[in-house]
Amino acid sequence: MKRQAFLLGFFSTGGQILLLRELVSSFNGNELLIGIAFFGWMIAIALGAIFGGRIKIKLPPTALFIIGAIILPGLIIDIRLIPLLLTTVIGEVIPFSTAALCSMALMIPIGFVSGRLFTAIARREHRPAASVVVVYLFEGLGAFVGGAAITALIGVVFSTLAMSLAIGAVVVILLFESDSRPGILVQAVLLMAVLVLIWFQVSELDLAIDRHKYRAYRVEKTFDTHYSHQTILSRENTFTLLTDNMVEAVYPDQVGTENTLIPPLLYHPGIKRILIIGRAEFGIRQLAGSLTGLMITAVDPRPSLDGEIDRYLPADGPLLRDSDDPLKYFIRHNSAHFYDLIILNPGPPDNYRNGRFLTERFLGLTKTLLKSDGILYYPSDYDTDRYISPEKKELLTVIFYTLEANFRHVHIWPGEKTLFLASDSDCFKIPAGALFARIDSLGYMPQYINQAYLADRLNELRVDRLEQAVSEKSGINTIEKPILEYLQAIYRSQTGPLDRNIVPYIFKENKWVIFIPGIILLLFLVLVMGRQKRRRFGLFLYFTAGVVSLSLELIAFYLYQATAGSLYAEMSILIGVFMLGLSLGTYYSYRINKENLEFPALLLLLTAAVILLVTHHRINPGALLFYHIFFLFTVALATGSLFVAATDRYYYGRAEVNRGIGYAMEILGSAIGALLTTTILLPLIGLPWLLGAIIIILILSLVGAIITAG
Numbered sequence: 001m002k003r004q005a006f007l008l009g010f011f012s013t014g015g016q017i018l019l020l021r022e023l024v025s026s027f028n029g030n031e032l033l034i035g036i037a038f039f040g041w042m043i044a045i046a047l048g049a050i051f052g053g054r055i056k057i058k059l060p061p062t063a064l065f066i067i068g069a070i071i072l073p074g075l076i077i078d079i080r081l082i083p084l085l086l087t088t089v090i091g092e093v094i095p096f097s098t099a100a101l102c103s104m105a106l107m108i109p110i111g112f113v114s115g116r117l118f119t120a121i122a123r124r125e126h127r128p129a130a131s132v133v134v135v136y137l138f139e140g141l142g143a144f145v146g147g148a149a150i151t152a153l154i155g156v157v158f159s160t161l162a163m164s165l166a167i168g169a170v171v172v173i174l175l176f177e178s179d180s181r182p183g184i185l186v187q188a189v190l191l192m193a194v195l196v197l198i199w200f201q202v203s204e205l206d207l208a209i210d211r212h213k214y215r216a217y218r219v220e221k222t223f224d225t226h227y228s229h230q231t232i233l234s235r236e237n238t239f240t241l242l243t244d245n246m247v248e249a250v251y252p253d254q255v256g257t258e259n260t261l262i263p264p265l266l267y268h269p270g271i272k273r274i275l276i277i278g279r280a281e282f283g284i285r286q287l288a289g290s291l292t293g294l295m296i297t298a299v300d301p302r303p304s305l306d307g308e309i310d311r312y313l314p315a316d317g318p319l320l321r322d323s324d325d326p327l328k329y330f331i332r333h334n335s336a337h338f339y340d341l342i343i344l345n346p347g348p349p350d351n352y353r354n355g356r357f358l359t360e361r362f363l364g365l366t367k368t369l370l371k372s373d374g375i376l377y378y379p380s381d382y383d384t385d386r387y388i389s390p391e392k393k394e395l396l397t398v399i400f401y402t403l404e405a406n407f408r409h410v411h412i413w414p415g416e417k418t419l420f421l422a423s424d425s426d427c428f429k430i431p432a433g434a435l436f437a438r439i440d441s442l443g444y445m446p447q448y449i450n451q452a453y454l455a456d457r458l459n460e461l462r463v464d465r466l467e468q469a470v471s472e473k474s475g476i477n478t479i480e481k482p483i484l485e486y487l488q489a490i491y492r493s494q495t496g497p498l499d500r501n502i503v504p505y506i507f508k509e510n511k512w513v514i515f516i517p518g519i520i521l522l523l524f525l526v527l528v529m530g531r532q533k534r535r536r537f538g539l540f541l542y543f544t545a546g547v548v549s550l551s552l553e554l555i556a557f558y559l560y561q562a563t564a565g566s567l568y569a570e571m572s573i574l575i576g577v578f579m580l581g582l583s584l585g586t587y588y589s590y591r592i593n594k595e596n597l598e599f600p601a602l603l604l605l606l607t608a609a610v611i612l613l614v615t616h617h618r619i620n621p622g623a624l625l626f627y628h629i630f631f632l633f634t635v636a637l638a639t640g641s642l643f644v645a646a647t648d649r650y651y652y653g654r655a656e657v658n659r660g661i662g663y664a665m666e667i668l669g670s671a672i673g674a675l676l677t678t679t680i681l682l683p684l685i686g687l688p689w690l691l692g693a694i695i696i697i698l699i700l701s702l703v704g705a706i707i708t709a710g
Contacts, residue, residue: 005138006142007171009579010171013147014147015110015114018150019041019075019076034679040107042670044114046663046665046667047115048112048114064116065172069172073165076164081213090233095499096499097499118663140582140583140586141583144579146167147579158202169194173194206223217234220233220239228302229243232312239282243347249279254283257287259415259449263379265291273337274288275298276343277344278343278344278345278347285298286316295320297319300323303321330368339370339374343377356562358402359477360405360476360478367424374425375421376407380396383417384462388466394491395484398484399484401474409426436455490507507684528540533708537705538650539650545642546665546670547673549582554677555678563617573629577632584636585638586640598701599702606695612631643666677690
């Protein structure tokens with residue numbers, strides 16, 4: 001039973017991570033889908049656990065593991081190919097509602113198998129409480145190993161598809177126990193042979209899939225990094241970099257290149273040292289080589305891209321690469337090095353990974369590297385050449401006032417790409433004639449940003465229309481209330497009729513939020529009253545363990561990413577520590593065998609939530625990793641203990657009870673936390689109120705535990 005429970009955690013967590021990664025990649029890097037996909041996953045596990053204890057056809061764990069090992073790589077291939085069914089345009093954004101439904105549906109098969117496995121494995125032990133706790137314990141240990149292995153190997157040794165086959169191979173081979181040394185040796189040799197075969201052969205399958213997806217192009221290279229799935233395409237001497245199924249850069253693209261580099265040079269002719277957040281090889285590097293005295297530093301956390309890009313694009317021009325997360329680069333910078341210009345070009349703010357660069361905190365950090373007369377430049381993808389829709393207006397306004405909260409002067413250019421320039425120096429108030437004259441002083445004749453083009457683009461009517469659009473004061477994008485990603489989702493929703501009705505209601509209208517506390521309170525009242533209330537309240541403790549632990553885990557991940565930057569190696573440490581703490585908390589609480597463990601567990605969770613609320617913004621950047629490690633470990637310990645306490649209440653003295661119900665109740669709470677916490681509630685009510693709501697749930701659970709203690 002212990003071996004199978006360990007393999008359940010290894011397979012379930014591994015499959016979950018791989019499916020989430022592939023979903024984000026196929027749907028344009030949209031992190032908002034993670035919570036929705038997680039919701040589908042949790043609901044499927046809960047249904048699998050419940051039905052596993054009720055249906056008459058009870059498949060053995062071995063059969064379920066084999067079924068899961070076959071399904072997982074098939075789902076990875078389906079997810080990678082599904083954009084072909086939804087659009088024929090390379091890099092086109094999939095409608096949010098469609099992507100959300102696909103994300104939930106594609107998580108169901110493996111989630112359901114995982115839930116069935118939990119019940120099937122727990123059924124092998126005749127004592128219900130003992131079996132549920134032991135399976136939960138070893139599942140956590142297996143999840144820790146699976147998460148760490150995937151994070152270490154993805155993008156380094158295996159692709160996502162190869163890793164799914166490797167997980168299936170490990171599970172199936174290790175299912176068959178052997179007590180003899182020759183048998184163990186045969187297993188080890190067989191496993192190594194299969195993994196080597198996967199390593200050599202699956203790369204060709206990855207290439208074949210992308211060739212099928214992008215049939216109109218030549219696929220030069222396809223591979224995974226820690227951050228994303230990358231594909232380099234070519235057609236008629238044009239090269240395209242796709243990141244997570246979205247066009248990140250094209251070469252040659254003279255219009256985009258000149259828009260990214262030339263405008264700030266017109267306001268500050270003395271610019272020499274330039275820092276770029278994003279890739280500089282797709283035209284910017286080459287254009288800088290045509291200008292005198294420029295030195296460009298590009299910060300991007302994907303070093304494996306460097307050599308691949310250099311194989312296809314000219315390496316002319318001054319460029320210093322720094323393979324670091326941009327946020328970490330700013331935190332760790334040497335204060336002796338200052339830049340004349342910082343260009344933010346990470347892509348549209350569709351997710352927290354890109355949106356964090358347009359927060360008050362990050363923009364404040366940019367000033368530490370800018371000279372006193374330096375310029376921060378953000379070339380956005382929003383078209384304001386003519387009509388400015390209400391959704392686009394709201395986005396532009398938030399960006400404008402977030403910049404204005406950090407810089408004394410903010411200037412905007414209308415056009416097919418709306419350009420934002422910010423500085424503490426009043427360098428933007430110069431006559432149009434002087435601006436035109438500076439084009440001639442560049443030592444390079446732009447093909448597009450010339451006098452005739454600028455005279456039309458900076459037409460007084462167009463500039464006034466754009467300035468009027470951002471004249472109404474609005475909120476700003478902050479770590480505590482990140483609204484930009486959600487405004488971006490609303491803006492993109494206008495392209496489809498279903499999204500146009502659903503997405504604004506979910507992300508903008510907040511009246512429906514008032515029903516959430518009512519539903520939780522109703523569940524509390526139903527379980528805290530009536531006969532056998534002590535036992536029945538165990539279900540509410542299960543629910544609390546799920547919703548609170550997953551909500552706090554997601555909040556910690558979000559805060560770490562937003563305040564310290566996040567490489568996947570560090571995320572693996574955070575995930576691993578959480579799963580390890582969950583197992584240790586379960587093991588210790590089960591071994592001491594004391595009653596009323598829910599009280600110390602709830603108090604520990606309450607203390608951790610309060611400390612996070614009052615201290616998360618005061619931690620030294622160098623200590624952030626240790627801070628979140630300690631926080632997640634504490635939350636996990638308390639959650640494991642609370643799970644044992646809930647199990648002791650609900651299953652004590654009930655040998656024939658459905659052993660999947662308690663686990664399903666915890667998973668249901670986790671599903672609600674996954675769907676609501678960082679996907680919906682964070683931008684609606686903000687981080688302080690969100691943590692306050694979690695604290696109220698914990699206090700409610702304490703009150704209920706006291707009432708039902710007798």
